Amino acid sequence: MISVEEALEIVLSKPGNYGTERVLLNKIVHRFLAEDIFADRDSPPYDRVMMDGIAINSSAMDAGTKHGFLIEGIQAAGDVQKKLQQQQNCIEVMTGTLVPAGTDTIVPYEQIDIIDNRAFLKQPFVPKNHIHQQGSDHKKGTLALQKGKRLAAADAGLLAAVGIEQVPVFTLPKTAIVATGNELVPVAQVPESHQVRMSNVYALQAALQTDSIAADIFHINDDETILLTQLSAIVKDYDVVLISGGVSKGKYDFVPAILEKLGVQKLFHQVAQRPGKPFWFGHQPALQTHVFAYPGNPVSTFVCHQFYLRQWLSNNFNNHQKLPLAKLSGEINGSAALSLFISVKISNDDNTVKEIVNNGSGDLFSLTKTDGFIYLPKGAMHYSSGSVFPFLKID
Template sequence: MISPQEALEYIRKATPATAAEHKSPGEAHLQTLAEDVAAPHHHPFFDQSAMDGYAARFEDLVSGQALRIAAHLPAGSTTLPTIQPGEAARIFTGSAIPPGADTVIMQEHCSTENDLLVVERLPEKPGTHIRRCGEQIARGEVALPKGKVLNSSAIGFLASIGVQRVSVWKRPTAAIITTGSEFIRPGEELMPGKIFESNGIMLQTALQEQGIASERHICEDDPEKLTALINQLAEKTDLLLLTGGVSVGDHDHTPSALSSAGFNILFHKVNQKPGKPLLFATRKDCMAFGLPGNPRSVLMCYHVYVKAMLGQWTGQQEISWFSGRLRLTDELINRSGKTVFVTGKRTDQGVEPLRGQNSHMLQSFARADTIIVHPPEAPQLSAGSTVTVIPL
């Protein structure tokens, strides 16, 4: 039986090289940039007003004279008259500063009568309330670096500076198979001996958080039907996630069904808790994880292994979950001889192990923001001990 570190190394070596594709920023939501993005324009594109008010010459304001309102310039105006001495222009947030003007006065600091402007409170200096051309970014500067995940704010920024296309790493396609004859589907009556299916929807939404769409299926405990479904999905997807059927029961058919479908099993069983029966296999351009059936074990294996693999596959980082160190707030005991993954919650004092760590329990996982790694060589960790953590 291999260690978690050895399992990660098998997965790292099997993860295919990433390939890039070109998309509009909006189409590339949650994908990772494959190269730097350079700004195609200065931003702001021109000197513009930061306030609703009046544009004028600062030297005219100092004199205290009333100014003639010579122009009305809403945002989007492209014809800009030159402001002459003794003149001002009505201006709005985002409007281009007309030639000749060098200051904007807030409308709250002015009064008007007919076409005359009286400034009641002088701005401190020339250039007040003006956004200068290129003050955020200059044309040719790196707007976002390679490796940046395009979240909504990044996409909005790229759109605002006129970026039309970006190079991003492709995302894998995925499918989920929940194995078992005990599940009822939505709308069916709960009968004795039956349970609600949760693993499939849990994994599907976990993949969505990584920007990966997937289809999901339920397959009863029938080796021939499972083999046929695996074959069908492996032809059109890059990644298969199977839950259940990986242990040693009479109805655990996942390992044999994967082998019958032409998959090469790279490892089966990891010296860990929860999730000992974890399986990993490959076939041509498709990879498969055989995850346990207990919901907590499923989600733990997803975060420790599948999510780490997806990070490498989509260009975010090389596989590794040694991503942080925190101090324990409470004692942890591990006499199993296995690496134990414990859900926890970060506090001002460090990380707190949560109650309810059995393999079928999800409540503490729903409250957690961290996984604590408890290695077998440290059976007793006292409060204050520093531990490796994996952020959720």
């Protein structure tokens, strides 16, 4: 049995490469950027008006204060740049437009009165104020977005601003989710007293959707012949195969032996962690298929997926990130032999996390109350309130 750290290192040492593609701007959220993106022009591309008001030349403050600033015209957003003809005059300006030539200060409407086409100051103004200087956000040619970034909504606006309509992203793996077990029935079916509805596969499918991966779901009964036949086809057809159940030490846990028959090399089986100890990971080198075989209990399945597969996925796409840290509210017990993933809830009052007590790794209902998991390395038996741990946040 290996440690969590060893297991993660092995998982990350087997990256997948699925190429790149280009997608439209409205399809980029949660995709991983496949190229560095550079600014094609300064941002802003000109000295930009930040407030509706008037543009003046600050050297004419005294004349304007006495007699008001005669309004020569209006500079609207989208207009070609106007030029102030007389230094003691002004031009009305709208937010977002170019600063008129010959002016260096914007005075908002709130600070002026307009009478007979003249603008009179109601209070002293700050020279050179309310102008967004050309290139102050970034200069032409500077790095705007780095390869490997997991794209968010704000990135769509930046990509549009630099003229990228077809966005280069890493291609996502073709993914299958396999549920094993004779006790499982479809969601719409009323289960008998000895049966349960399939649930893990839908939690995994939804979790994959947060990374824009659409996965196909399969259910295979605990029959060696059927498992061998169907898993053989799935391993050939998919880049990534996630299996829920069938990897423990029970008489009907056939999955590890069958994967071996299919040429999937076992890289580890069993990790010194709770929940998720029976986790199995392997790789089919000829097909380049990755297999993540999770324990069947729902919390175990969810923890292994969130911790191992999601870090593996990010790592594939040049997105190398460490887990953030979270401060614990309240005391908590650790383990000398096993690393622990503890369900927690974020406190909105002080941004700490508090343990959610559940009924073990089979307690599916507890997941709906969970904001994430803190990771407690094996060794210490007790941690005091205020201790800080890596935090695995659920999106």
